């Protein structure tokens with residue numbers, strides 16, 4: 237056990253950690269914070285939900301001079317929602333030191349951002365496209381940045397972002413400290429990473445498996461056309477607190493969301509074609525529990541930290557095994573329990589084996605649930621509610637009415653009627669989804685080999701066209717920006 241105190245952190249940072257309820261360090265924090273404080277470049281790899289944000293956030297804040305109002309630290313993250321979340325965590329960590337982080341991302345008014353950049357923010361957390369816009373327009377000054385972080389580093393150095401990242405790093409002083417973090421780090425990407433860093437120290441938290449133990453992992457083998465009924469039945473049986481359902485494309489996400497709503501679930505979709513306002517409002521409703529199922533493309537696969545997410549469903553299995561690790565990592569965070577269920581069609585079995593090979597963990601088989609099981613699942617939800625009410629409420633005011641009912645009616649019938657009233661009886665209204673091609677290993681590998689770095693055409697680039705880069709990018713990658 238390592239305490240934050242023993243790492244030699246300053247008082248204001250310790251006070252923030254105390255207020256945040258962080259008592260001990262997580263392993264990645266214990267291993268990387270001392271190195272980063274020494275000024276070393278670090279590549280940090282640790283499982284999802286194990287506190288990588290604070291692992292880079294704490295040393296960065298320690299190095300900031302809060303009396304200056306120039307940008308001294310830069311974090312680059314792949315999605316807008318993640319940039320916002322990381323800025324929020326840094327603001328909590330930096331609260332008592334007086335260090336402030338500003339998120340900068342596409343889909344937000346440029347003018348407003350330019351004004352915000354003039355305020356006192358010593359750290360900027362940005363998505364690559366919008367950050368480059370500011371660099372090109374000279375509306376951001378990075379000349380005094382001494383610490384640069386790539387969160388989700390393997391994604392940032394992947395074909396979609398690599399050129400942008402190189403351009404961004406060129407505008408930061410060379411004598412900077414560079415920190416790279418992710419739960420996955422394929423070797424090819426680690427090699428690219430090393431070229432951007434100075435003698436990086438690689439810290440890989442030793443774990444038998446790449447995914448955390450507290451996520452139970454299952455797969456259901458079924459036919460494409462069985463998937464939707466299987467999903468709603470599983471939702472009825474497993475009764476998640478909050479669930480994320482991943483679909484392969486934006487269209488898929490829209491269709492799934494409609495289908496789930498038709499069957500009475502509080503579901504909303506999120507993907508890269510929605511306006512930023514819509515993306516934010518959907519995510520906020522989900523965080524508050526007003527939406528119980530978030531249907532998403534991989535735009536929500538990385539980094540998002542919503543502690544109440546109890547279940548992740550891969551309605552479509554992801555193309556890359558790494559993506560599987562990140563998707564299921566949206567549950568089981570900070571030591572909590574979670575379940576991940578992946579739908580696999582017969583032809584996708586090989587893809588499942590690739591995933592198991594990467595994660596070093598066997599995924600357990602689950603049978604396709606029957607409609608009867610789903611109904612029993614729904615009844616169980618009602619039973620649980622009834623028992624909880626019995627335990628936690630004062631029911632005296634109801635005793636007289638209950639007594640009268642019991643004298644006139646059969647107790648079994650009464651309880652059954654109460655349960656029926658409380659049970660959401662779900663009819664399986666037919667829902668049709670457009671077809672998708674199954675993922676085959678051969679295709680996945682072929683695509684990987686074929687991937688070319690995304691080239692921006694600077695001449696055609698139009699800074700005034702809102703969101704132009706992200707839109708192009710989304711089309712290519714199925715919804716990320």
Ligand SMILES: Nc1ncnc2c1ncn2[C@@H]1O[C@H](COP(=O)(O)OP(=O)(O)OP(=O)(O)O)[C@@H](O)[C@H]1O
Pocket residue numbers: 257258259260261262265282283284285286287288289290418419538539540541543565566569570
């Ligand atoms: N030392 C700690 N003690 C208690 N909670 C912590 C500690 N460090 C981080 N947390 C909390 O754990 C949760 C997960 O942290 P974080 O989002 O940084 O994980 P991560 O490793 O970046 O995951 P991912 O790979 O999915 O991005 C957050 O809610 C964070 O506030």
Ligand SMILES: [Mg+2]
Pocket residue numbers: 288289387539
């Ligand atoms: Mg993270």
